Amino acid sequence: MKASIVTIGDEILIGQIVDTNSSFIAKALDKIGIETVEMVSISDDKEHILATLKKYQNKTDVVIVTGGLGPTKDDVTKKTFCEYFHDDLVVDEQVLVHVTELIEGIYKRPITQINKDQALVPSRAKVLFNKVGTAPGMLMEEGGTVFVSLPGVPYEMKYLIEKELVPFLVKKFKRPYIVHKTVLTYGRGESLIAEQIEEWENSLPEFIKLAYLPSPGRVRLRLTARGLDEALLNEAVAREVEKLNVLIGDIIVGYDEEAIEVVVGRLLSDKKMTLATAESCTGGAIAHLITAVSGASNYFKGSVVSYATQAKIDVLGVSEESITKHSVVSTEVAEQMARAVQAKFKADYAIATTGNAGPSKGDADAEVGTVFIAIATPDHIIVEEFNFGQPREKVIDRAVNKALEKLYKEILKN
Amino acid sequence: MKASIVTIGDEILIGQIVDTNSSFIAKALDKIGIETVEMVSISDDKEHILATLKKYQNKTDVVIVTGGLGPTKDDVTKKTFCEYFHDDLVVDEQVLVHVTELIEGIYKRPITQINKDQALVPSRAKVLFNKVGTAPGMLMEEGGTVFVSLPGVPYEMKYLIEKELVPFLVKKFKRPYIVHKTVLTYGRGESLIAEQIEEWENSLPEFIKLAYLPSPGRVRLRLTARGLDEALLNEAVAREVEKLNVLIGDIIVGYDEEAIEVVVGRLLSDKKMTLATAESCTGGAIAHLITAVSGASNYFKGSVVSYATQAKIDVLGVSEESITKHSVVSTEVAEQMARAVQAKFKADYAIATTGNAGPSKGDADAEVGTVFIAIATPDHIIVEEFNFGQPREKVIDRAVNKALEKLYKEILKN
Structure with missing residues (x-):
């Protein structure tokens, strides 16, 4: 059972946005035993779309197309599907009622002709009803291949994959x-x-x-x-x-798919322990990662992002003397930051980061890439110095991962 | 002048990772007038790679391949290039010296045969010297098409695109x-x-x-x-x-490419004004976005992520009475949070968010999707209530964007 995934949009081909839809779709297909053999991003151009549909017909059992279904003029997928399948657009009444309710009832905006046109679908298409947006999904079969067109807006695409397409495919195909x-x-x-x-x-x-x-x-x-x-x-x-x-x-x-923040979260939850963070060079990236996991409120108390040196003194109470003596990027400051948030947030564990992510040197003389990571546990504290090189994004990324890895190891020890 | 971009890796086709390389490369090519006409992700399979190279030869002027150059067995690009171009692998002495220095000198690890093999390149390839990693880039020409192979690790790929490939292409081709x-x-x-x-x-x-x-x-x-x-x-x-x-x-x-955090950052910088944030439902996402911009230390003081209700009281000094009376998701709490960080961080402007991102209701009775956003300016404060619907990721995303938009408008007024 093979699938191909096609993303339509010039914004992808000029590098303005990253295609995250294909990855989500591939993962959903993989879970039900359908192998994605190719993903391709192509332009909003009719001929390019037609050639791509033709290329995958009979080569893969399913072709999933995202993008090009929005209300505006640069969206061409629907018309191109009609041409490919020799079909015409007709109004789907159920979709029209839904679009009207959404625009007038929920968003409280006047409905326009452009909005109404979203209810147009090829006459022979099976409509995949989009409860969370205005553009419906469509499914058509030709020569043994199932062609699916979905809106490019990520949460609409996700909804249609999970609620409509996966159930359809599971029922239709026998899969390894x-x-x-x-x-x-x-x-x-x-x-x-x-x-x-x-x-x-x-x-x-x-x-x-x-x-x-x-x-x-x-x-x-x-x-x-x-x-x-x-x-x-x-x-x-x-x-x-x-x-x-x-x-x-x-x-x-x-x-498995578990990121370290999920693993750490489960460990803390199981032990009924809590966490707080004090972040300088990571700028809130650790807190953001932890709180992106739903249920984080069970173990995450909060964070102080003390980005400015003065904020470390004013908000966290780091001693000015330590900063002058050891510099703001030092073992001493990392330790005081961790202790401070552990106490302030009444947390069992605390992470602190202070370093220089670059590209230029900051308030400290530390080399670009230098990061001190402190982990405070209920009964002790450790601090370690790292050099994560450059560029900036790598330093932040590695510091976040290393901090969570060190926390993980400390929790396991207790 | 047309280009195609090929990403190799089964991890992309099963949806385990998102391909961000293609987007970066497309943007770099676009800047020098080269149009990316197609991006494709394919498996680590020799036949699939050969067929893809053949497909784009003579159809595009440049074919850029990333991935499949690492030291381990699942990486096949280099051998496949040799087969395609009827060439053999030879040791590049300069690369070997560099790999040895990097592994033994910088990383302080014993060098292995697998490391040494990274210095093997097709004999006719132009080597794109990779200062920031062990896998060199390679460039070969055949039938009017330039084929380029780059490592898949993002910062190594970026280095080679910027320092080696773009200068080469600018010199070689006349572009519109x-x-x-x-x-x-x-x-x-x-x-x-x-x-x-x-x-x-x-x-x-x-x-x-x-x-x-x-x-x-x-x-x-x-x-x-x-x-x-x-x-x-x-x-x-x-x-x-x-x-x-x-x-x-x-x-x-x-x-242009400017995200709102960049626009806001420049405005604050120009006015020599500063910002702090108090984040509940956004969990550090605003601070993370702001500090991802280099130079943020000029205007960003820091943030308190008061995720737990108790942290709002303990760390920010929000009144317990207000929380009991109005709930933790309310105008009053948002206002107090903004005022608290504005004072604590001695910032000119402050953003506060409190809401319920879902999927389940938290400490407050507020509907999932409800978010209060407060913007404190040097002389007044505004608070607004929103419902950003669901799911969780959309609520956080919209809250972050709306908060920055509102801040932007307030700064403009002053």
Whole structure:
């Protein structure tokens, strides 16, 4: 069972926006055993769209197109679908009622002809009803391939994938099983890990594939098994993960899609412990990551982003003398920041970061890339100095990951 | 001058990671007048890579491939390039010295054979020297098309694009001009804007294209002009933007790639004014966005993320009585939060957010999606209530954008 994903929009081809839809769709398809073999981004151009639909027809069982369904003139997908399938646009009454209710009833705006035109769909299309927006999804079949058109607005696309398309595909197609297991490791480089697990990797069964997914400060190892017997696949993958644990158990912090902030959140929740952060160079990135997880209010108390040096003194009560003596990027300041938020927020654990993310040197003389990370636990505190190199985004990213990794390890010890 | 961008990696096709490289590359090419006509993500499979290279040869002048160059076994790009170009791998001595220095000298790790193999390149390739990582970039020409292979790690790819590839392409090719101007609007829907500017849009000259880029809370309008005379293109676009200003000047907040946090940052910098934030439902997202802009230390003092209700009392000094009487999601609490950080951080302006991002109701009875936003200025304070609907990510996103939009308008008034 193969799928292709097509994203339409000049804004993607000139690099103005990043296509995040394809990734979401691929993950949803993967979960139901449908393999995405290609993703492509193309222009808002009729001929380009027609050629792309033709390319994937009969090559993949499903072609999912996003974008180009909005109300404005630069959106051409709907008309192009009509041309491709030799069909005409007709008003879908149910969609028209919904669009009118949404615009007039909820948004309290006068409805325009442009709004009303959103209810036009190809006459032979199965309409995927879009409760959360005005542009409906559409599904058409031709020569053994299912073609789907979805709006490009991410939450509308997500709604239609989850509530309409996935149930449709599950019912229509018999699919093989795909089992993934991702092993999250922190603190060791890709090639060192590769050396350590080389023998194991070479002896993996044919139907299990290994992939390395490195990013600043962490490496994920993904095992993918494909086959007809789901139980057998699960067993085989579990067996290999066990072997991996014997080899590199010391750097494994979690499994599957779980990001470290999810792993840490669950640990804190289970232990009924709480967390606060004091962030300088990371500028709120740790708090933002933690609070993006729903349910974070169970363990996250809050953060002080003491970006300016004076704010460290005024808001956190870091001693001016320590700053003068040791500089604002120092063990002493990191320690005082962590202690201060731990007390202020009455939290069990605290993270503090102070450093220089660059590109220029700040209030301290510290080299660009230098970051001090402090972890305060209920009974002790640790501080470590790092140099995360450059550029700025990498420094922030690595500091956030390293801080969460260190916190994770401290929580495990308690 | 046309380009295609190819991303290699199974992790993209199963939706495990989002491809951000293609967007970066497209933007860099666009700046030098090279039009990206297609972006495609394909698997780590030799046959798939060969077919893709063949597809774009002679169709585009440049084919840029990222990914599949790492040290581990799942990386196949280099060998596939050799097969495609009928070439063999040889050791590049300069790269070998660099890899050795980086691993042994900087990272202080023992060098492995896997590391050393990173210095292997096709014998006829022009090596793009990668100062910031171990995998070199490679450039080969065949049948009028330039093929480029770059590592998939974003900051290594970026380094090679900026320092090696763009200078090479600028020197090698004569390119037409592409002029973009993006007009940033806040606070009005796409279809209402479309109605207001319909007549203007219909009278745009042939060589200027308009695109609508809507996202929660804002719509960007992008004008793109293509032609041989750069000065003429710039003049024509400026003229159209002027006309647009007459029609919808009231909702225009800035131009081009500038995000609102950049616009606000520059305004504050120019006025030598400062900002602090008090965030509840946005959880540090505003501080994170602001501090992601380099130079933010000139105007951003810091933030208190008072996520837990008790933290609003303990850290910000919000009155317990107000919370009991009006609920934690209320005008009164938002106002007190803004006043508190404005004073604590000695900032000229302050933003506060308190609301319920969902999915479940929190400490307050407020409907999911309800957010109060307060903006404190040097001489007054405003608070407004919004309902941003759901899901969680949309609520946070819209709250962040709305808060920055409101701040922007207040700063302009002063």
